[in-house]
Amino acid sequence: MNKTAVVLLSGGLDSTVTLYYARSKGYEPKALTVDYNQLHKIEIKKAQTTTKLLGLDHCIIPIALPWKGSALLDTTIPIPKNRKAIANHEIPATYVPGRNTIFLSFALSWAEVADAQVIFIGANQLDYSGYPDCRGDFFQALQKSFTLGTKKGVEGAAIHIETPLLNMNKKEIILLGKELHVPFEQTWSCYQGAEKPCAACDACLLREKGFEEAGLIDPLM
Amino acid sequence: MNKTAVVLLSGGLDSTVTLYYARSKGYEPKALTVDYNQLHKIEIKKAQTTTKLLGLDHCIIPIALPWKGSALLDTTIPIPKNRKAIANHEIPATYVPGRNTIFLSFALSWAEVADAQVIFIGANQLDYSGYPDCRGDFFQALQKSFTLGTKKGVEGAAIHIETPLLNMNKKEIILLGKELHVPFEQTWSCYQGAEKPCAACDACLLREKGFEEAGLIDPLM
Numbered sequence: 001m002n003k004t005a006v007v008l009l010s011g012g013l014d015s016t017v018t019l020y021y022a023r024s025k026g027y028e029p030k031a032l033t034v035d036y037n038q039l040h041k042i043e044i045k046k047a048q049t050t051t052k053l054l055g056l057d058h059c060i061i062p063i064a065l066p067w068k069g070s071a072l073l074d075t076t077i078p079i080p081k082n083r084k085a086i087a088n089h090e091i092p093a094t095y096v097p098g099r100n101t102i103f104l105s106f107a108l109s110w111a112e113v114a115d116a117q118v119i120f121i122g123a124n125q126l127d128y129s130g131y132p133d134c135r136g137d138f139f140q141a142l143q144k145s146f147t148l149g150t151k152k153g154v155e156g157a158a159i160h161i162e163t164p165l166l167n168m169n170k171k172e173i174i175l176l177g178k179e180l181h182v183p184f185e186q187t188w189s190c191y192q193g194a195e196k197p198c199a200a201c202d203a204c205l206l207r208e209k210g211f212e213e214a215g216l217i218d219p220l221m
Numbered sequence: 222m223n224k225t226a227v228v229l230l231s232g233g234l235d236s237t238v239t240l241y242y243a244r245s246k247g248y249e250p251k252a253l254t255v256d257y258n259q260l261h262k263i264e265i266k267k268a269q270t271t272t273k274l275l276g277l278d279h280c281i282i283p284i285a286l287p288w289k290g291s292a293l294l295d296t297t298i299p300i301p302k303n304r305k306a307i308a309n310h311e312i313p314a315t316y317v318p319g320r321n322t323i324f325l326s327f328a329l330s331w332a333e334v335a336d337a338q339v340i341f342i343g344a345n346q347l348d349y350s351g352y353p354d355c356r357g358d359f360f361q362a363l364q365k366s367f368t369l370g371t372k373k374g375v376e377g378a379a380i381h382i383e384t385p386l387l388n389m390n391k392k393e394i395i396l397l398g399k400e401l402h403v404p405f406e407q408t409w410s411c412y413q414g415a416e417k418p419c420a421a422c423d424a425c426l427l428r429e430k431g432f433e434e435a436g437l438i439d440p441l442m
Binding site (some may be wrong): 097142145 | 280282284285286287288289290312316317318319320321322323325326327328329330331333334335354356358359362363365366367368369370371372374375391
């Protein structure tokens with residue numbers, strides 16, 4: 001069986017753990033990063049360090065979106081800070097319209113050209129930030145469109161979207177990362193573009209809670 | 222009701238007719254063109270001329286795909302010529318993996334940011350070139366993922382994919398274009414990058430058949 005897989009790698013904690021998970025399952029990952037002009041571009045450098053370390057094929061695709069509509073793209077929209085109820089079904093200002101659909105559509109294209117049968121994405125719907133494009137039912141629907149809309153799908157060899165972290169909480173993701181020897185210092189979560197994590201945005205708070213519950217020290221802090 | 226719509230405009234016959242159709246239905250179109258480094262870039266110039274003529278907002282997004290896998294991207298893959306049975310359920314070498322998924326994911330992102338409730342795409346599944354991402358069941362599945370994966374969808378104001386040409390043949394599309402006063406000389410179908418249409422590729426043959434059956438002269442020929 002062909003074990004090539006395209007792995008979406010933002011450089012964040014979840015996608016890096018997912019990359020290591022795919023390798024642990026015997027896949028030969030091709031890493032795909034989309035540079036969508038996010039403020040926290042530092043995550044892309046982390047992703048590059050990781051794939052260099054592992055000697056992986058890595059594509060970074062720059063897309064120049066002429067629109068914004070997200071606090072991750074537009075410095076005039078404040079990034080929410082010190083929120084108490086993060087996953088409270090409100091969609092925060094850091095939501096980027098269409099982001100995972102765009103990322104996965106590029107992954108689909110590469111997967112079909114590279115003859116990969118699997119796409120990995122490190123989304124999770126438990127300890128997450130309230131983004132609708134991180135939920136299982138979204139991936140299921142998109143999967144169906146991938147099966148129907150590709151040559152491989154028509155030929156009965158559909159490309160599958162794998163979401164191994166979907167129902168894990170941050171603590172479990174971090175423990176899995178530890179088991180897989182993920183270099184946590186080479187992952188980035190903070191939404192701010194600064195050199196040190198802000199320790200106040202949703203991404204930082206979720207990460208902090210995860211490390212605390214896992215009984216581990218975050219090397220970035 | 223908000224009548225803003227994002228219209229995918231390649232500069233081809235079908236997408237240009239779709240743009241005029243959307244206008245005729247009272248929509249205020251925002252045109253979206255993806256420059257995916259196709260050999261027949263001339264279509265993008267046609268698209269620009271059309272939107273300038275109509276005074277429309279027009280975004281052209283360049284994406285630098287690091288992979289090819291299609292005769293429209295790779296000069297070493299021959300473009301099929303003088304094929305007799307075009308829509309014979311074989312997927313031709315001009316198929317671009319993931320193309321409509323990528324195009325529609327960008328359209329989704331813009332639609333959500335611009336508060337548009339509709340995306341128009343000029344796909345059709347009758348006189349078409351055998352691409353799986355031009356079929357109705359593909360669009361239905363993708364539609365479901367758009368509803369589930371966006372803030373607007375979660376809030377009950379899902380962005381809809383409209384495919385007005387889906388079940389029309391080329392003759393009908395051309396007659397609709399005539400009715401809507403589409404300047405056919407400002408549309409481009411040929412897959413080759415030359416200044417004159419090749420009159421032999423699938424796109425040229427389908428266009429020729431359509432004009433013949435409609436009893437009209439193609440101004441490009």
